[in-house]
Amino acid sequence: MYEDEAVTEPHPLTQLLQRLTQRVRAFDRRRPLVWDLLVTAFFVGAALVDASGGWRNVAPNTDVPGPLIFLMTMGLSLPVLWRRRHPMAVLGVMVATGLVNSWSGAMLQAALIQMLVLFSIAMRLPLKTLGWAGLMMTAPLVVGAIRYPEDSWDQQIIPNLWAYALIALLGIAVRSRQDYTEALVERARQLEVERDQQAQLAAAAERTRIAREMHDIIGHNLSVITGLADGGKYAAAKSPERAGQALDAIGTTSRQALGELRRLLDVLRDGAPAPAELAPQPALTDLGQLIDGVRAAGLPVRTTVHGSPDTVPAGRQLTVYRVVQEALTNTLKHGGPGAKATVDVTYAEDGVTVEVTDTGAGANRGTGTTPASSPGRGLTGMRERTALYDGTLEAGPLPRPTGGWRVHLHLPKDSETTP
The missing domain is CATH 3.30.565.10 (Histidine kinase-like ATPase, C-terminal domain)
Structure with missing residues (x-):
């Protein structure tokens, strides 16, 4: 490849990812409830796997009753189903469950599902709401750090806050990208509408111009021919020579009109095999010829x-x-x-x-x-x-x-x- 050649084709892997993303988004637009059920089922299943016994590997308190573990698992995962319609209410339920989770010492990993709701809030709600959501999610971290101070505060809270911030920034970036894309699509739509309107206006103006030219050309010449024919009719009985002159003038005027009409139609014809025959437009120097023709018509x-x-x-x-x-x-x-x-x-x-x-x-x-x-x-x-x-x-x-x-x-x- 030469250095001045522009790379226009994206990488095959990028094309594959774009196609997959478009298909997922298209499915989500067509079947939003089905998509939400699939996502919720995935996180509920993952939370239940952790609740089946894996949570004890990291929990500071392994004596938490099983029914409470199940209830907290459902409280941290099942509300995902309504995350797009009521994100703040869902986050409120999950934060309340997270407070119980931190206080009991179970430290279920299902609490991380809150990040999905935080992403939805960053995608759809104002930044002020995003700040309140961050404060709400910090509360269980503080409770856990106070209740079970196994490590220093910066080791128990700061990593989670960094994770929340990254998720929020990711949601804002995706939101900005979507807004930008929608603005481009809307702009393209407006340009298409303007282009179509301009084309219609140009076509209407051209039709008006053509109609005006045809009216001037045909109307005038036919009027001259009519006058010559009427004069020739009266002259035929008394002066055959004058009648012959009128017929000659009719023939000349008719050929002139046909020539002008043919040139106009050649310009309008699409895909003409040969260039249209062109002639200068009438000018003020042609007024004498015009008036002579009118005089000849009587x-x-x-x-x-x-x-x-x-x-x-x-x-x-x-x-x-x-x-x-x-x-x-x-x-x-x-x-x-x-x-x-x-x-x-x-x-x-x-x-x-x-x-x-x-x-x-x-x-x-x-x-x-x-x-x-x-x-x-x-x-x-x-x-x-x-x-x-x-x-x-x-x-x-x-x-x-x-x-x-x-x-x-x-x-x-x-x-x-x-x-």
Whole structure:
């Protein structure tokens, strides 16, 4: 192995211990009562083995009656069953039994089972409670040292206190590790939720953007085609040449719409075998071509431009283009016969200002499809594009008696491009 290679795989023995620990914890979560019964049965069995006669090897008083030995054995081991639900009550019973054990001189080894309860207290209860538990467990040690002073105090009490302290520290360490792991799991869960929410928001925003682009592309071109077809229908009887020109314009507009739609769908297609055909987004220099197409569809448009679009960023240029496109499309669809449109574009120090007005009837306007009181995709798309650049958009009917419709757009200058 090279020195710069990172060791990512744990030792096989560590993996085995981790798997065993996970299985034990999983069993404990599924069957807590079964696990408590197994643990209690183990310690009761070990205590009974000591009570059968082994306790006399270390007891300062070997004349303790057998029934008392049995009762103390049960008092020191059986309460383990309830150690997790009522740890302090269990410790109280075991300490009381331990006082009798120390006073009688039996010194049953089952008294060491108190350390298991101390571990549970360190795992689940506040540190203040842990301090009281330590004082309670010290009482039998003091009683035994006073009642049977065979060795010095430090030999009878200090080793046990060190054992209690180590068990308490072990419980605190395991508790801290569990809290840390739970915090990591919760953090990971929150990150997954945030990731899913961000993905949903991004998908919703992308769907909105795609819907807006498709509406602008298809809606405008279909409106132009409709105008050309209507004009060609009237011209067919009187001027076949004009009808042929209208059909040529319909074909050109249709191919342009199909090309833009194909490019958009190629970008959306998953796993496309070839890179999608790309083309520049419309800019302010394309406004002339846009207006010529609208004029060809039968809508007279007068254009006035003040200033130069050279300093306008591409994103703002696209927004201006789409707003003009949507406004003229609405005039084509709802302006009625004899409608005329005016497009005024001003490039100033404070930004871009566009005003599109027409002399149409002005009824059922504001959406492209529905009355102005119920905004649809057209006006909504214009407002969304304007909001991206902190601009303002006003759309509504002109006052009578002139009538008509007005769309006013202002996009402030990009602060990042200001010298």
